Amino acid sequence: MNHQALLVCDVLVCGGGVAGTMAAVSAARHGAKVILVERYGFLGGNATAGAVAQFNSWQTGSGRRVIGGLADEVVQRLRAYGGAGAHEVFVMSTGHRMDRVEYAPEILKLVLDDLVVEAGVQPLLHASLLDVECRARRVETVRLLTKSGILAVRPQVLIDTSGDLDALRQAGAQFLALGDEEKLQPATMMFRFGPVDFVRFDALPKSDVAALAKEGYASGALARAALHVAREPASQNGWFNISRLAVDATDAMALGKAEIEGRRQAWRAAEFLRGRVPGCEGGRLQAFGTQLGIRETRRVQGDHVLTAEELLEPKRFTDAIAAGAYPIDIHASTGGGLVYRALGDEHAYEIPYRSLIPLGLDNALVAGRGVSATHEALAAIRVMTISMAVGQAAGLAASLACQSLQNAAVRDIDIQALRKALRESGAIFKD
Ligand SMILES: Cc1cc2nc3c(=O)[nH]c(=O)nc-3n(C[C@H](O)[C@H](O)[C@H](O)COP(=O)(O)OP(=O)(O)OC[C@H]3O[C@@H](n4cnc5c(N)ncnc54)[C@H](O)[C@@H]3O)c2cc1C
Structure with a gap:
């Protein structure tokens, strides 16, 4: 002491x-x-x-x-x-x-x-x-x-x-x-992606967004069937919330694996955005969250x-x-x-x-x-x-x-x- x-x-x-x-x-x-x-x-x-x-x-x-x-x-x-x-x-x-x-x-x-x-x-x-x-x-x-x-x-x-x-x-x-x-809610590796042409992206009909999300999920490119994004003010970048990891974040061994898998998921999702989603063709993955986002422990x-x-x-x-x-x-x-x-x-x-x-x-x-x-x-x-x-x-x-x-x-x-x-x-x- x-x-x-x-x-x-x-x-x-x-x-x-x-x-x-x-x-x-x-x-x-x-x-x-x-x-x-x-x-x-x-x-x-x-x-x-x-x-x-x-x-x-x-x-x-x-x-x-x-x-x-x-x-x-x-x-x-x-x-x-x-x-x-x-x-x-x-x-x-x-x-x-x-x-x-x-x-x-x-x-x-x-x-x-x-x-x-x-x-x-x-x-x-x-x-x-x-x-x-x-x-x-x-x-x-x-x-x-x-x-x-x-x-x-x-x-x-x-x-x-x-x-x-x-x-x-x-x-x-x-x-x-x-x-x-019940299971713990999953974690998500947020990632920043841009530039996005938000005029075209936001104009996509809801049915097109749903179809793209379904396609991305079915192909394994997206772990979550969504194209959910929060736009950074005064920029052409957005933080995408489209990865998903089932993990107990109080388990030290599991958490490390999930952080690594989260970045892999984010990379695959970013490639899907570039390749398939109108408005995202010119974008690239710019940053990962410093850590996985944890919803529940x-x-x-x-x-x-x-x-x-x-x-x-x-x-x-x-x-x-x-x-x-x-x-x-x-x-x-x-x-x-x-x-x-x-x-x-x-x-x-x-x-x-x-x-x-x-x-x-x-x-x-x-x-x-x-x-x-x-x-x-x-x-x-x-x-x-x-x-x-x-x-x-x-x-x-x-x-x-x-x-x-x-x-x-x-x-x-x-x-x-x-x-x-x-x-x-x-x-x-x-x-
Ligand atoms: C992917 C994702 C998307 C979400 N989307 C939304 C949304 O769109 N809108 C919304 O309003 N909310 C959203 N939420 C929910 C919201 O972000 C969280 O529930 C909220 O931020 C929880 O805040 P908190 O301060 O309770 O916990 P946390 O944000 O988890 O903060 C805990 C703090 O404690 C520190 N800490 C932990 N352990 C220790 C330790 N042993 N010693 C010292 N420091 C420690 C951590 O570093 C951290 O700073 C989302 C959550 C996630 C994960």
């Missing part, structure tokens, strides 16, 4: 994806001393390293806003850098309306840097979780592997936003199992497990801390298709605070794709808009716990005070 430095803080956020970054900024803006740990040299997770490149579902099909707050600020700041497009509403093949904002992943890195620095968060980049010590239902010490050696951190509250919930696993938390019929067992039925009803929660309108969208782990449960145009659902609290621990929270939800419910609430809203709520809840309670017990905070403070910070959910 004597070679370790010891740091203390109010809130330790483990994992700097969009959920973690929003949690850290939110906690710091509300007065907490925050350390944000990220294994890469930049923030964003799937949003930057995974190059997802579009934020989906800010509003219901009828146009009622359900996402605001820090997520909105991210888009404003992206636009100020020229890194995000306009808010765009489009009609899905199911006939439902969906909306999105496309962005440049590299510019998002700058925006997240700015937010963290301005809020006074201490970023610990190039730092990976090593292990966690707990005592009497509390996370006591989190040890990190860094370029300076091992750092030990004593937080009042830990927020695990590592997606894979590596910290909570070390803390001995319980996780939800997949059901007999561990989901924590929390005080409340959010279900698809609750989203579809939609169930009202007295401890709602965020809302969402994204449909249940399960990418099949085998075959090229999707399982898609559309919501009505007026439909929005709520996420309760209790789904952020891991059973058996008193000073820990989860945000992002590891929250306590069934496989089906996660397939809706995993998107970045909702991950950011939930992250913002987790950060604010953690800062309240540190300020108002001696033991920072996250279950004991005043929920209505949390909801009020969230609304004052721009978050949107019903009274």
Whole structure:
């Protein structure tokens, strides 16, 4: 132990994806001393390293806003850098309306840097979780592997936003199992391709796109029967989301193989685009995502497990801390298709605070794709808009716990005070 430095803080956020970054900024803006740990040299997770490149579902099909707050600020700041497009509403093949904002992943890195620095968060980049010590239902010490050696951190509250919930696993938390019929959603190696003549590409009739996607899938060129792309603002390039890998990304051996296979799939898909797809003839593969995009790994067992039925009803929660309108969208782990449960145009659902609290621990929270939800419910609430809203709520809840309670017990905070403070910070959910 004597070679370790010891740091203390109010809130330790483990994992700097969009959920973690929003949690850290939110906690710091509300007065907490925050350390944000990220294994890469930049923030964003799937949003930057995974190059997802579009934020989906800010509003219901009828146009009622359900996402605001820090997520909105991210888009404003992206636009100020020229890194995000306009808010765009489009009609899905199911006939439902969906909306999105496309962005440049590299510019998002700058925006997240700015937010963290301005809020006074201490970023610990190039730092990976090593292990966690707990005592009497509390996370006591989190040890990190860094370029300076091992750092030990004593937080009042830990927020695990590592997606894979590596910290909570070390803390001995319980996780939800997949059901007999369920598989983890597959991963995707995003790739940037261009130049694309988007005037011709976007003008392709839906039936032609479907026929090309089917042909690509049947020939083995595409692992997913789709030509889905997010366009980089002010460029002729797009990030294509047309590869698919069935992998448990918490299995180190399988993950390495999948990264390699992902790049191979992306290369084959790019060759298909050049050879067969109108508007793509002059393009080439320019970049891979830094890592595979990971849709799903561990989901924590929390005080409340959010279900698809609750989203579809939609169930009202007295401890709602965020809302969402994204449909249940399960990418099949085998075959090229999707399982898609559309919501009505007026439909929005709520996420309760209790789904952020891991059973058996008193000073820990989860945000992002590891929250306590069934496989089906996660397939809706995993998107970045909702991950950011939930992250913002987790950060604010953690800062309240540190300020108002001696033991920072996250279950004991005043929920209505949390909801009020969230609304004052721009978050949107019903009274
Ligand atoms: C291919 C793909 C397409 C998608 N399409 C869309 C879309 O169109 N629109 C949309 O809104 N959403 C989309 N999503 C969903 C969305 O991108 C993710 O669900 C969301 O980004 C999850 O954010 P997160 O912060 O919870 O987790 P992550 O993005 O996984 O972030 C976790 C962070 O923790 C870090 N980390 C992990 N382990 C450790 C460790 N041990 N030590 C230190 N750091 C660690 C990681 O490096 C990462 O930065 C897509 C996802 C994928 C994979």
